[in-house]
Amino acid sequence: MTDGDAFAAPARFPSARPSPPHGAPSPAAGNMEPRWSPRGPLRLPRCSACLLLLLGTAGFFLSYAVEVDVKDASNATCLYAHWMMRFLIKYETNSSDYKNATLSLSSNVTHDGSICGNDTQAALLAVQFGEGHSWSVNFTKTNETYQADFITFTYNTNDTAVFPDAKRKGPITIVVKDTMHPVQLNNVFVCHNTDSVEAENVTQFFWNLTLQAFVQNGTIGKKESRCDADTPTSAPTVLPTVANVTTASTTTLSPVPTTAPKPVENPDTGNYSLKSENETCLLASVGLQLNVSRDKPLLININPKTTSADGTCGNTAATLRLNDGNSRFIDFTFVVKNASANVRRFYLKEVNVTLLNHVNGSVILSADNNNFSKWDASLGSSYMCRKEQTLEINEVLQIHTFNLRIQPFLVKENKFSTAEDCSPEVDNFIVPIAVGAALGGLVVLVLMAYFFGHKKHRNAGYEQF
Template identity: 35%
Template sequence: MKRSNGCSALLLLICFAVLGCIQAVTLEVREKNSTCIKLELSAFFSITYNTSSSARTVQVPLPNTTTVDAASSSCGTDGSLPWLVATFGSGHALGLSFTSNGSLYSVDNLTLQYNLSDSSIFAEANSSDVVTVVSATVGIWAVINTTYHCVSAISVVAGGQMVTFSDMRLEAYMPGNELSSAETVCSADQASTTAPTTTARTPTTPTPEPTTPQRGTYSVSNNGTICFLAQMGLQLNFSYFSQSQNKTIQEIFNLTPNLTTSSGSCEDSRATLNLTQERSTTLSFIFTTNSTTNKYHLSGIILFANWSDMTVPFLAGNTSLDYMGTTLGRSYMCNAEQTFVVENFSLNTFRLQVQAFGVTSNHFSTAEECQMDQDQMLIPIIVGASLAGLVLIVLIAYLIGRKRSHAGYQTI
């Protein structure tokens, strides 16, 4: 795989393991018997592609058979940027490029290349192209001579596709062959005071009537300015195989705002909000714009859960949705309970207001209400009008009857 103008790295997705089996992968770049880049992580990807009849979304983990492409990877000793390029499968690759200002290093670009002719992943794809997408907004950085460490799941959108990392330890510009013991902990982990994924809560059997979730306020910032704002109560409904009960159970799970951290990205035509609770549950929302209609909508929802009671992590989602449509420059509001069905799970929202584009002064713009709220407002109006009509009919009938009663008397 070739580098393009020295500024792209290659990230790819796809794997041949069973869906949901998230695997740990270790990758390193070496030159002259020295390691300069080392990466340990688990990752899964969500890619949407077209068939002859519809769009499909696949979600698969990065396989443990992934290897570093020594010919494309580099420590940057020749004046170029350091590169880690990993390959797997039939023409797929994952790569990261790095930059440093002397005190910090960061992921400069993340690039995803995937081969649509690989029918084992892209069944019935209507194209055999090799597609490459790039994201220059990654948000991974650390102090020089420290290891970037992030247990929480973090998601990056590249050209409409999504990659999610978890249990990540990374170091570039390494002074030795092993990861530094000193760490730069990601902001998502700093905000969480709970135990890591491996000791996450063991869910109990839900009650028949679950409580309404608390309403939380979540945001995404770009250069210190809020660019994505949301307030909502969130409830997940999905099934998984429980180790403790040795059977498949139905879980109804409320996100708790004070245990949930938000992250994401804002781009011209795409905005992403990632909500992570207790480092073990990540719910991602993707909003996209339509320049033709001057509107935006919720186009993707992805859920990743890795609880100690699960035999395998739960992973499902869809990036071809069309929910919450509203006009650019306005927010979307729905106080009524909404249910969004997303492949193997469903999401309920309560007292929701969201604005993914055009947030100004850290406040929501004028809201466009959902149809359910509008219908609920119409009900009292219709009832009131009906009662007023009934009163009017009774009054008219009374007046007519009274007039006829007077007409029956003769003047003496």
């Protein structure tokens, strides 16, 4: 599964299950056709499903692997999937601030609505979990291949354990087109590496995926089709953990000449933009470097060539979400202050960083700081700072920025507006220092003049005697 475009869908439904998207099984009567109701799609009497929950851990969060084995009327497997997933959701609170919620699968997972599909009808893999949350993906096939079409995710902000103080209440549904490559029939699609889908303030993470739709003769295929990240030519990158950070050997018998570590070069500058209704609404140009301080400091440059931008634009809040393609996710949230005043300004309020293990999807580091007052500029202008700046996320994570220029609001003609430079912030200190030095020099000159003048006057008095 790969990033896809977000499709418009009603933001709230009377139930946690939306109407089927285009390409998904449609309401109809007859064999193997699902019936949609306010309670969600009903399981067909001719199709049974088996669900196994495998307890596991992933990072700092409890996570469950899900195995779904859908069977047809003859009790033969027709759709099989085993995977792990987690959701990172940004939501608005009653105080108009934004918080990040992590939603993982719980132990009470059901599978209502999963169906086999056939030559004319899409297959559907659907699960429900927690307090009104649900997730599904539908598959279509040709004569030789099958592929996923749409992912539908519904989260319920009435779940106060996950969304405390949420301003918007009730189920919220997003529908994302999945651009999974077609897979040969009778092949199993496998992707151990972490993949993600981002849309509408939600990032969906998937890993350890094994899947086969339209299973023939009830037998899971033996040939695998791997995702791009799992190809043998691309060794997975393992981000540092306490366990795998290289340490000095204690068994060395003789001293080994050491050389100073090669300094990490400054990151390349990336250019990012967001659009709303086909018009650019946010522009950013910045080089980014992560500084992770655990057992040993580690500098990670964000490569703009592999980094994609997503996020949201608004009148008083905007979020730029960067995915570097190597399981590193950075969110920058900007807000407008003095919204009712004649002169309004924007600033950076929150930064959220998530680092995942590229092999198994476990969380290596998740950190956020929602108390920034950085990158302040007038609304309608851009903020610029060529010098290096440091954002303190928490005690173990910093972000260094280089050649920064950002405009999260009121972008016109796809260009940056007049920049407010950070350099005057330094110049403001230089002016009083220069004035103080000049005054100090003047005082010294006055004292010296007085001293020499007074001494000359005394010498003149001696000559009179």
